[in-house]
Amino acid sequence: MGSLLTNDPIAWLYGLQSHGVKLGLDGIRALLTLLDHPERAYPTTLVGGTNGKGSVSAMLDAMLAASGRRSGLYTSPHLVRPNERIRISGEDVSDSEFHRVLGFVRAACERGLAGGELGAHPSFFEVMTAAALCAFRDAGVDAAVLEVGLGGRLDATNATEPLVSAIVTVSLDHLETLGTTLKAIALEKTGIVRAGRPLVSGVVQPDVVAVIRSRCDALGATWIDARKAKLPSGVRLSLDGTHQRDNARVAVATFQAFSQELGHAPASRAIRRGLETARWPGRLQLVLGAPSILLDGAHNVAGAEALAAHLALRGGPKPVLLFAAMADKNLSGILGPLVPHIASVVATQPGVTRAADSKDVAAAARALGLPAGAEPDPARALEKARALAGPGGLVLVAGSLYLVGAVTAVLEGGSPPGPMSM
Numbered sequence: 001m002g003s004l005l006t007n008d009p010i011a012w013l014y015g016l017q018s019h020g021v022k023l024g025l026d027g028i029r030a031l032l033t034l035l036d037h038p039e040r041a042y043p044t045t046l047v048g049g050t051n052g053k054g055s056v057s058a059m060l061d062a063m064l065a066a067s068g069r070r071s072g073l074y075t076s077p078h079l080v081r082p083n084e085r086i087r088i089s090g091e092d093v094s095d096s097e098f099h100r101v102l103g104f105v106r107a108a109c110e111r112g113l114a115g116g117e118l119g120a121h122p123s124f125f126e127v128m129t130a131a132a133l134c135a136f137r138d139a140g141v142d143a144a145v146l147e148v149g150l151g152g153r154l155d156a157t158n159a160t161e162p163l164v165s166a167i168v169t170v171s172l173d174h175l176e177t178l179g180t181t182l183k184a185i186a187l188e189k190t191g192i193v194r195a196g197r198p199l200v201s202g203v204v205q206p207d208v209v210a211v212i213r214s215r216c217d218a219l220g221a222t223w224i225d226a227r228k229a230k231l232p233s234g235v236r237l238s239l240d241g242t243h244q245r246d247n248a249r250v251a252v253a254t255f256q257a258f259s260q261e262l263g264h265a266p267a268s269r270a271i272r273r274g275l276e277t278a279r280w281p282g283r284l285q286l287v288l289g290a291p292s293i294l295l296d297g298a299h300n301v302a303g304a305e306a307l308a309a310h311l312a313l314r315g316g317p318k319p320v321l322l323f324a325a326m327a328d329k330n331l332s333g334i335l336g337p338l339v340p341h342i343a344s345v346v347a348t349q350p351g352v353t354r355a356a357d358s359k360d361v362a363a364a365a366r367a368l369g370l371p372a373g374a375e376p377d378p379a380r381a382l383e384k385a386r387a388l389a390g391p392g393g394l395v396l397v398a399g400s401l402y403l404v405g406a407v408t409a410v411l412e413g414g415s416p417p418g419p420m421s422m
Contacts, residue, residue, distance in 0.1 A: 016127055055244060079401065088139045108130075199221050251275070284296050291395055293394070299334070321365075348378045382397075
């Protein structure tokens with residue numbers, strides 16, 4: 001508990017992970033009440049889904065900015081610094097502002113625990129969510145985009161009242177928490193649907209669509225099929241990958257619905273500019289060099305399939321894969337789609353307690369017929385992968401956003417990210 005007593009706000013924040021991951025809305029609602037309900041100070045849209053929700057959130061935020069609005073964006077996890085989770089007008093909050101708002105939330109936690117309003121200490125994610133909502137209020141944002149952390153129904157972001165919600169995709173992930181079938185996972189994600197409000201869906205599976213539509217019908221919510229949304233003619237997306245066009249349709253449909261809820265006509269210029277300028281690091285992000293490095297956060301089967309499709313179109317020499325995954329992930333399921341496109345694997349493990357042992361990861365790769373070795377330290381593993389790829393080759397970093405963050409820190413010459421649970 002020593003880290004909870006520190007005066008360093010970042011050490012205090014990371015120390016909250018000793019409380020574990022808490023699903024449920026009672027704690028965050030009590031904390032927001034203590035903070036005088038920052039979530040009520042501006043309109044919000046809530047973006048959920050298995051894959052693509054971060055990209056959609058980034059595109060939507062960019063569209064809001066391009067339409068002249070002061071926008072706030074809350075996402076998770078971060079790659080290197082926790083400030084990345086809170087963007088205002090396209091920029092991460094400064095250290096001073098982040099420390100200030102953490103101090104404000106920390107004081108509310110202490111008041112609530114002493115006064116009995118809080119039955120337990122808020123978790124890392126609850127504190128981050130509250131800090132983001134307070135930062136947006138204090139900055140006077142016109143609108144905020146909130147990315148769901150896990151699931152939907154019990155996620156801390158769901159303590160808000162969005163004007164529009166979106167479910168980008170539904171696939172198998174977090175089975176131990178959300179359920180073991182697509183229908184069960186979809187039902188958890190429909191917890192972000194609001195009565196009488198629009199729900200934008202990019203989901204393609206007919207049986208999953210039926211679950212979402214049934215929930216919308218029960219609540220009198222308007223179901224909007226994002227697959228019918230039209231992208232601007234000739235638009236060049238700033239985010240790479242063929243799957244981003246599907247994500248872009250969700251972002252466009254959500255922006256249009258959000259604008260209408262706000263009483264504004266959605267500007268076509270803002271849509272185009274938002275799609276062409278959105279930033280979302282660590283997702284098919286190419287870092288040029290000798291060799292170049294391609295960073296991608298694919299961490300489940302659906303994400304790996306999208307990455308494999310990109311590699312198939314990319315051509316050129318097969319990359320060396322620098323790979324890590326969490327211990328609860330389907331290693332062979334994630335690696336499988338990548339096998340035809342990979343020369344060899346260097347397995348590693350970022351500094352996260354949930355990370356799979358690098359030796360187990362290497363064994364899973366070898367079982368699929370890939371040459372693979374293990375190096376637990378991500379910085380040394382990166383050097384091994386670079387040597388194997390050679391100056392004219394490519395290193396692909398995938399399997400975990402935590403690994404992408406660790407490699408990004410190495411490339412930037414900074415400190416590795418702190419331990420994260422989500």
